[in-house]
Amino acid sequence: MKPAPFDYLRADDEAEALEALAEAGDDARLLAGGQTLMPMLNMRLVEPAVLIDISRLPGRAEISDDGARVEVGAAVTQARLEAWPALRVRAPLLAQALPLLGHVQTRSRGTVCGSIAFADPSAELPLCLATLGGEAVLRSRAGARALAAREFQTGMLSTACREDEMVAAVRFPTAEPGAGYAFTEFARRHGDFAIVAVAAVARATGITIGVGGAAEQPVVRDWPALDGSALDDALNELAWSLDAADDAQASARYRRELVRGLGERTVQAAEDARP
Numbered sequence: 001m002k003p004a005p006f007d008y009l010r011a012d013d014e015a016e017a018l019e020a021l022a023e024a025g026d027d028a029r030l031l032a033g034g035q036t037l038m039p040m041l042n043m044r045l046v047e048p049a050v051l052i053d054i055s056r057l058p059g060r061a062e063i064s065d066d067g068a069r070v071e072v073g074a075a076v077t078q079a080r081l082e083a084w085p086a087l088r089v090r091a092p093l094l095a096q097a098l099p100l101l102g103h104v105q106t107r108s109r110g111t112v113c114g115s116i117a118f119a120d121p122s123a124e125l126p127l128c129l130a131t132l133g134g135e136a137v138l139r140s141r142a143g144a145r146a147l148a149a150r151e152f153q154t155g156m157l158s159t160a161c162r163e164d165e166m167v168a169a170v171r172f173p174t175a176e177p178g179a180g181y182a183f184t185e186f187a188r189r190h191g192d193f194a195i196v197a198v199a200a201v202a203r204a205t206g207i208t209i210g211v212g213g214a215a216e217q218p219v220v221r222d223w224p225a226l227d228g229s230a231l232d233d234a235l236n237e238l239a240w241s242l243d244a245a246d247d248a249q250a251s252a253r254y255r256r257e258l259v260r261g262l263g264e265r266t267v268q269a270a271e272d273a274r275p
Contacts, residue, residue: 003041035110130218131210180273196258202270
C-alpha cells in the first residue's frame with residue numbers, strides 16, 4: 001500500500017517545527033527516523049495532513065552528559081547512541097539493551113526519542129527509561145516541560161505528550177557508584193519486540209526491577225535486597241500483578257513464567273555486575 005497524500009515540511013530549526021506543529025495539531029506527525037511511522041503511513045493506520053521532518057534540527061542530534069544525566073536529543077539515532085564511547089561506563093543498562101533493539105539497519109535510522117515517544121510496551125528503550133527513573137523533555141511553542149517516565153507513558157502506545165508538543169530529548173540518569181545493571185529479554189527472533197523484557201539495577205540497599213511486554217506499559221518495582229525464596233516470592237507476586245493477557249505471541253501463563261525466570265536471571269546478573 002501507499003500512504004495517503006500529505007504535505008511535507010523539513011524544518012530548518014526547532015521554532016519552525018513547533019510553529020507548524022501548533023498550527024496543524026493532530027493533523028501533523030513528526031518524522032525523525034521513520035522506522036515506525038513509515039510502515040504506519042503505508043498501511044494507512046495514520047493519515048496526517050502534514051509530515052514535519054525534524055531529523056536535521058540543529059542541536060537535536062547531540063548526546064550530552066552533565067555528570068548526573070545523559071541527555072539524548074530528538075534526532076539522535078539508536079546506532080549513534082550505541083556507538084557513543086562513554087556508553088558502557090555512563091549508561092550500562094542502555095549498552096546492554098540497544099543491541100537487542102531491532103537490527104543494525106533499523107538502528108541506523110530509528111531514533112532514541114522516537115522509540116520512547118511511540119511507547120510500545122514491549123520496546124526496550126521505554127523500559128530502560130522507566131527502570132532508571134529518567135524523564136522526557138517536551139517542547140511546544142508555549143515553552144518546555146520535563147515529565148518523569150512514569151508520568152510520560154500513560155498506556156499502550158499512549159503518552160502525556162500533547163498535540164502541539166514534541167519529544168525534544170530524553171534524559172537517563174548516569175550509572176550509580178556501586179550499582180550493577182542487567183537487561184535480558186525473550187523474543188521470537190533477534191530484533192523482534194520482546195515477549196517479555198526485564199531490566200534490573202542492584203545496589204547494596206536493594207533492587208529496582210522493570211518489566212516490559214507483560215502489561216500496557218513498563219512496570220517498575222523497588223525491593224530491598226532479596227535472594228532465595230524471598231526473591232522467588234517477590235517475582236511471583238510481580239508476575240501475577242501484571243495482569244498479562246493471551247495474544248498471538250504468547251499466553252498470559254507463559255508471560256508469567258518468563259517474568260519469574262528472566263527476573264531471577266536478570267537480578268542475579270545485576271548483582272554479579274556490582275563492582
